[in-house]
Amino acid sequence: MADMQRRVLVLGGTRWLGRAIAEGHVERGAEVTCLARGASGPVPEGARLVVGDRDADDAYRGLDGDWDEIVDVTRLPAHARSALDALGDRARHWTFVSSVSAQRLEGAPVGADEDDELVPEDETGEDYGGAKAWIERTARERLGERLAIVRPGLIGGPGDESDRFGYWVSRLALAGDGPVLVPARDMPTQTIDVRDLTAFLVDVAPMRRDVVNAVGADDALHALIAAAREVAGHTGELVEAGDDDLERLEIGSWAGPRALPLVLPAGVASHAQRSSARYRAAGGEHRPRRAMLEDVLADERARGLDRPSAHRLSRADELAAIDSLASKA
Template sequence: MTQTQTPARVLVLGGTRWLGRRIALGHVDRGAEVTCLARGEGGSVPEGARLLAGDRATEGAYAGLDGDWDEVIDVTRLPRHAAGALDALADRAAHWTFVSSVSAQRLEGAPIGADEHDELVPEDASGDEYGGAKAWIERVARERLGERLAIVRPGLIGGPGDESGRFGYWVSRLALAKDGPVLMPARDQATQTIDVRDLTTFLVADAPRRNGVVNAVGVERRLHALIELAREIAGHTGALVRASDEQLGSLGIGHWAGERALPLTLPAEVASHAQRSSARYLAAGGAHRPLRDTLEAVLRDERALGLDRASPHRLSRADELAAIHSLPSKA
C-alpha cells in the first residue's frame, strides 16, 4: 500500500475518450480536483474536470502542469509518451497508476490460470508491438517510481461506450439477424471480458491505494454460453450455423478482431490467453458484474450506433451471409 486517503489532486494523461474519460469522471465524482492532459481532439473531458490541451509527442507538453499530484494515471501504449511523462512528473507524484495490458504477458505457452507472475513478452521500446511496448513501460515506470506505482493489466474491456464493437459483436449481430442465420465457431472456447464500469471503479477506488501488479481480467466463460445468453437478450430466433476452425480458415475468416474476424475467438494454441487468474484483482477490491448486465448495456449502445455499421474489428453481415451460404448444408 502506498497511500490510504482518497486522492485530492488527480492528473489523467488522456481523459477525453472511453476508459480515460471514465477514470476522470470517477475521480470527479469522488470529489477530486481533476486535470486531463490531452490534445482535446478525441472528445471532451467530463464536467468538473479541467482540460489542459497538449500533445505528448511535442517538447514542453507538460509545462503547464504545476504543483504536486496525489495520483497520476497513464493509459498510453507509446513508450516515448510514457518516458516523457515520467521525466516530467515522477518526482511530483505521490502515486502513479499505469494501465498496462495482459498482452504484456506471453500469448503462447501460458498455463491455464496464469497470474501476474507469468512471463512477459520481449520489450519493444519502439511501440510497434503493443504487448512489448506495454512491457517496456512497466519496467521503466517500476524503475522510476518503485513503491509508488500500481500496474493494472486489463484483459479485453467491454461494456457501454466501446465503439470498437469487439465484445458487442455477438449480441448486436444476433439482434441484427433476427430470424436469420448467424455464423459461430463449432469449437467452444474460453473468453474473458471485464466490464469497463468494473475496471473503472477499481482504477479509481482501489488502485491509488496499492502498489505492484494486478491483472484485471473478467470471469472466464465459455463462448457458446455467452452466445446463447446474447441470443436470448437479442431475441434471435434464427439458426446458429457452426463452422470448424478449418472451415472458417478456408473462408478467410480469422480470430479476435479484423474486418474478416469473429470477435472473442482465439486459435486453439493460445486459448489459455483468455483463462487468466482474476484472484488478485478480486482480493484487491475488484468486482465482476453479471454478464447479462454487460450484454444488455452493450446492446443498447450497439442499437444507438447502428447494428449494421461498418467496423474494422468484426465480420460484416454481408461477408457473414456469404460464408454461411458457402458452407456444406450439414456444417
C-alpha cells in the same frame, strides 16, 4: 487527505477508458486535470483540460504543482518516458494501465497470474505487448513503491470502440430470425466491463503498490453466445463452422475486417483463462453476464447494429460465408 483535496492528473481523459477514469475521480470529489490534445472529444464535466501534445517537448509545461494520483494509459514508450521525466518527482502515487498482452501469449498455463513471464520488451512501440512491458519496467525503476500497475484483459461494455465483446449480441439482434455464423469449437473467453475496471482504477489502484491483472470472469464462448441470443431475442439458426471452414472462407479471429470477435486460435486459448484472484481479493468486481449484455445491446442499438466496422465481420460477408457452407454440404 480527503477526496475533496485530492489532485488527480489523467494523461488523456477524452476517450473511452481514460475519460471514464477522469469522470470517476470527478464523481468522488477530486480535483481532476486531463492532459490531452483535445482532438478526441471533451473531458468530463467537472474536469479541467490542459492542452498538450505528448509528442512535443513542451507537452507538460501547462501542469503546475504536485499530484496525489497520476494515471497513464499510454501504449507508447516515448510518451511514458517523457511523462516520467517531467512528472515522476511530482506524484505521490502513479497508476499505469498496462495490459495482459504484456505477458506471454503462447505457452501460458491455464490460470496464469501476475507472475507469469512477460513478452520481450519493445521500446519502439511497434509491438503492443512489448511496449507495455517496457513501460512497466521503466516506470517501476523510476517510481518504485509509488507505482501500481493494472493489466486489464479484454475490455467491453457501453461505448466500446473495439467492436469485440458487443459483436455477438449485436449480430444476433440484427439477424432476428435469420442465420448467424458461429465457431463450432468452444473456447474460453474473458471480458471485463469498463465500469468495473474503472471503479477498480479509481477506488482501489491508488492504494496499491503492486501489479494486478484486471481480467473478466471465466466464461465459455458458446455459453456467452447462448446468453446473448436470449438477450437479443434471436430465433434463427446458428450455423457452425469448424476451424478449417473458417480458414477456407478467410474469416479471421479476435478482431479485424473479416473476423469473428472473441474467437481465439486453439494454441493461445489460455490467453483468456488468466487468474482474476488478486483483482477480486483486492475488491474488484465482475457484474453479471446478462446485465452486461443488456447494457451493451442498448449501446449497440444506439450506435447502429449494422454500422461499418474495421474490427468485425460484416453482415454481408457473414451471409456469403453461410451460403458457401450450405453449398459445400
